[in-house]
Amino acid sequence: MSENNFEQNIVLANFTTWRIGGPAKFFLRAKTIEDIKHAVAWSTEKNMQYFILGGGSNLLVNDDGLDGLVIKVQNDSLEIIDEGDTKLLKIGAGALLSKVFVSAKCDGLIGLEWAFGIPGTVGGAVCGNAGAYGENIGMLVESIDILRSGESIELSSEECQFSYRSSKFKSVDNQDIVISVKLRLKKEEQSKIDEAVKSVMSSRQGRHPHEPSAGSVFKNIELKNYPEEFQKLIPANKIKSGFLATAYLIDECGLKGKQIGQIKVSDIHANYLVNLGGGKASDVKKLIEVIRSSVKEKFGIIINEEIVFL
Incomplete structure (x- = not known):
């Protein structure tokens, strides 16, 4: 080249x-x-x-x-292989997650309903272990093909070290490049798949802003990793499966609508920073620091970003 x-x-x-x-x-x-x-x-x-x-x-x-x-x-290949009660999806890393979800749904496969409405590619979803509603893509991964020093290598799901919104590929020193992903999904009756999709659609309805954003900026709070003093401050009805939505903390700090330049904390979802037009990365970073310091001052904890900086 x-x-x-x-x-x-x-x-x-x-x-x-x-x-x-x-x-x-x-x-x-x-x-x-x-x-x-x-x-x-x-x-x-x-x-x-x-x-x-x-x-x-x-x-x-x-x-x-x-x-x-x-x-x-942009390698967006998709091959679906029938293997009894399940099917194996071989997917190029550049395939859009939303399109893979649609293909799986049409093929009578369940497990990717949480991905409805989530942008991005399968490769990116794997790197950040994307998920929603207590599920994530790491739960479905059978193996991943990567490039390492110019050679193709297959990694098992365990070797990918999936954790909440992270994987080995998101570490600072990672040099591996995800080139394709194998997901295993179960077959299911179409009516049950449709019901699961409707549930996700209903849950998302009106809860996400329409302006350009990166999705959730901060990771949600896994309460077991935080002091008991902090946990006592949180109403029980705000905790789901051991997690607290960081949007709740940002909202409690009165930051909805806070704006720096053309970047604003969404009035709809406090963990979304929206671009009102012509927004700057420098203003996003300033607003992130305002949010982080406000949450630390009010609740005594440090919240961590989910987004990647380039």
Whole structure:
């Protein structure tokens, strides 16, 4: 590969759900595994930073962009293999999670209903162990194919080290690149699948803003990891399966509607920071710090981001 294979100075705001971010010096739309291999090898040879981009959700790109290479993963293959009571889905990392959900539903498979309405790719969902309503994609993963130092390797679900909104791929020193994912889903009667989908649709109705955002900015609170003094401050009806929605804490701090520049704490969902148009990453970061310090002052705990910074 040479510089001629790459687009240059591509504005990344156009590739994120927040619609925020400066330009990438080099940009490649990688449709095959070989594209990814060659791009990584080229950037390594040039001693240049590279970043793997999926659907651009849960991501904040700096206003200055990236002085390096962004590889936009677009291998979106999907193969469904019948194996008795279950089916194995072999999915390219660039496939949209929403489209995989629709394919699974139409094929009489249950287990991905929580993914209804969630943006992003399967590769990104795996890296952040995306989920909702007590379920997550890690529960469904059979194995994952990665690139490591230019070689393809298959990892088991256990080797991926899934945890709440995280995995080994989200660690600071991770160099593995997710290229495909195998999910195992159970067969179910269509009426039961439709019922599960309706339940999710009903739960999401009117609870999420329509302005550009990255989804939830902060991780929810797993109460067992926090002091008993803090737990006593929380009404029992706000706790679900041992978790507390961080939106509740932000709301209790009176921060709904708080605005810096064109970035605002949503009036609908306090854990969403929405872009009112022309928002800056610098203002997002300022608002994040206002929220973090306010929650710490009122409740005595530190909340952690779910989003990734570039």
